[in-house]
Amino acid sequence: MSGIYDDPWAYALACSFRDVAAETDAILRWCAAHGTAVRTVLELAAGPGEHAREFARRGLAATALDLNPVMCAFAEREAKAAGVAVEVVRDDMTRFDLGRRFDLIVTMLDSTSHLMTLDAFVAHLRRAAAHLAPGGLYVIEMSHPRDRLTDEPSVGTAWTVEADGVRASVRWGEPGDRLDPVTQIADDHVTMTITEGGATRVIRDVVPYRFWTATELDAAVRLAGGLEAVVRLGDFDDAVPLDAPDAWRMITVLRGQGAGAQPGIG
Ligand SMILES: C[S@@+](CC[C@H](N)C(=O)[O-])C[C@H]1O[C@@H](n2cnc3c(N)ncnc32)[C@H](O)[C@@H]1O
Numbered sequence: 001m002s003g004i005y006d007d008p009w010a011y012a013l014a015c016s017f018r019d020v021a022a023e024t025d026a027i028l029r030w031c032a033a034h035g036t037a038v039r040t041v042l043e044l045a046a047g048p049g050e051h052a053r054e055f056a057r058r059g060l061a062a063t064a065l066d067l068n069p070v071m072c073a074f075a076e077r078e079a080k081a082a083g084v085a086v087e088v089v090r091d092d093m094t095r096f097d098l099g100r101r102f103d104l105i106v107t108m109l110d111s112t113s114h115l116m117t118l119d120a121f122v123a124h125l126r127r128a129a130a131h132l133a134p135g136g137l138y139v140i141e142m143s144h145p146r147d148r149l150t151d152e153p154s155v156g157t158a159w160t161v162e163a164d165g166v167r168a169s170v171r172w173g174e175p176g177d178r179l180d181p182v183t184q185i186a187d188d189h190v191t192m193t194i195t196e197g198g199a200t201r202v203i204r205d206v207v208p209y210r211f212w213t214a215t216e217l218d219a220a221v222r223l224a225g226g227l228e229a230v231v232r233l234g235d236f237d238d239a240v241p242l243d244a245p246d247a248w249r250m251i252t253v254l255r256g257q258g259a260g261a262q263p264g265i266g
Helices: 008-014 020-033 049-056 067-081 118-130 214-224
Strands: 040-042 061-066 086-090 102-107 132-143 158-163 164-172 183-197 199-210 227-233 250-255
Touching: 008 067, 008 158, 008 164, 008 183, 020 049, 020 102, 020 132, 040 049, 049 061, 049 067, 049 086, 061 067, 061 250, 067 086, 118 132, 118 214, 132 227, 214 227, 214 250
Parallel strands: 040 061, 040 102, 061 086, 102 132
Antiparallel strands: 132 250, 158 164, 164 183, 183 199, 227 250
16 A cells, blocks of 8 residues: 555645745754854755755755655656755665764654654764764754643644645544554554545555654763753744643754764774
């Protein structure tokens, strides 16, 4: 069965509720506030590479990395169509070795939920640390923990988007998609109903989701080494801390410590 990540156009449409330009503004603002001059950016688990494309539009040298070849081909096509240069690399975010460092690395929209084990998360963080220039920042955007740990989620699991005469109703998760209390993994049932010119098609998928708590992420950062926590926010608006009532994301900004790991060393 072909899943939601094998249909990058549909995936991008489902996620088009985001304001990618505003998110990019916020990330660059954080870099400026922490004294990080950004010329090079690496987006990990980039999917369609929307943030990489937006960084490239702003004149930065942008690289997008994803494991799925279909996503990579789509990211390349979209960058070309937008008239911007984005280097697209097919690789695994726990194993990549690009042989150079970046001023900024980002992983957006909970893509670290595809790291299913602590070993995978630590390997991922070591690879990120090894690819950060001294003083460079690594921004990880995750869902707010409230969404999985309480009955009062900060975001809904159903929404509708419209673009260029196409309408899509998305359900990302069903009430029965509970975290396994031991593994912290849920099988998220995804249904996307796309209507275009009177024709309707439905994409169904089951996407495994590994929930990471804030304290687990802190511990993984310490285990990995080479990174230090800078700030944690609950929104792209800098004034919203993670524990604020209106917080709806968990955004962690880490700084590379520069010394030690080299891009080629695991
Ligand atoms: C939720 S999508 C997010 C895409 C993108 N970050 C965004 O903001 O739209 C998750 C992406 O992670 C990719 N992915 C999953 N496991 C990966 C891995 N081990 N290494 C690199 N990419 C991976 C999938 O192919 C998919 O494109």
